[in-house]
Amino acid sequence: MASTSRLAALAKQIGTQTTKLDKFFAESKLAPPSFEEDAPLMYPFPPDVAEAQEALSAALDELWWLNQGPIQTIVAKSFATSVGLKTILRYNIQNLVPFETGTTYKDLSEKTGVPEKKLTRLLRHGITDHFFRETQPGHIKHTVATKALAVMPVLGTWATMGMYDVGPAKMRMVDAVAKWPESEEPNHSGFQLANDTEKTMFDFFEEHPERMSRFKDAMSFLQTFPGLEPSYAVKAYDWASLGKATVVDVGGSHGNVSIALAKEFPDLKFIVQDLPKVVEDAKTKAPADLSDRVTFQAHDFFKEQPVKDADVYYFRWILHDWSDKYCVKILQALIPALKPGARLLFSERCLEPPCTLPLRAERWNRDSDITMLATSNSQERDEDDWKALLKAADSNFTLEEVRRTPGAKLDMIVAKWK
């Protein structure tokens, strides 16, 4: 038997990593994390401190589990709901509680119309997660978390999408797998069961503009997550090596990534394609000074590619929205346009092989994959999946390399048309 238990080893690891973080707080003169209302919302960690923070989180995860043991962990996970957060967002309570002074349950009950006793019970559940704090019986004040919801409305949008769109779809996902085990159709997922619809999530959102708008805002917020900013696409590939070249950004939405790339690489021209409605809006928002090198075109990527002989066809975050059956159609629609040596670049996850990542990092991968399965019956892919997909579309597609950029949450999968 080991002389030191795993608990003790983890506690030591926690001590070591905490010391590194503390040193950063002291040297940068930033207040260390706390629940106080005026605590910093984020820290500009340099890469080595970000690594220490991640190692600390991994050790805490494992210690939390081991310390509780299997039975309490299963019980805790099965009860893991965000009742408090849902209550706050449903009634906009983050904006009803004044900063610093706080307010009473009674006042909030009058403002929301929720009976005081029930509201108190709902909010007290949230307080166990540090969503508000009760400073004296009946009186609550902000914590840094509820203040974050008030000052960053998009954070609430993100959380609301999670609770009303993604969460319920995940809850019904296993039922969807049982109902449609072999299906590759995008309308055979947990989302349809949770919303009692036969429409795909996007078609359903078209009929519910408030949910579409919430989804779009949440997706824009996602683009600001560390490692997902368009600047990572700039670092993810040797774009300068293309020389004077044309890049077709298929499903490029408002062209944020093409615009970032065009600013960095003056020899590159971009044609951003998306559905007509998106393109119409994108054209009105595009920067005028790049209008000769970033243009927009309405195109359905299931139809034949209209831009012939481009050097690169770039897809960012497109193929993970679709099952293999539909990805094959998207890739085959390119073939009539491809010149020999044309490159296909995919900014997507290339999942690491199983048993190679720490479980915490693996969880991010698995969460992304399961979200895709739950909402669109689609998936994230590993290298073998990417190879198989390209081969299924045409044996002239070959996977050249997978580039991983430190800190990036998307990889660059590089393929070539022979």
Ligand SMILES: C[S@@+](CC[C@H](N)C(=O)[O-])C[C@H]1O[C@@H](n2cnc3c(N)ncnc32)[C@H](O)[C@@H]1O
């Ligand atoms: C997840 S978003 C990715 C957007 C962009 N590439 C990015 O990384 O920010 C998927 C995009 O595909 C577009 N899209 C969906 N179906 C499409 C189709 N059939 N043809 C062209 N674009 C489509 C959507 O409008 C949306 O802009």
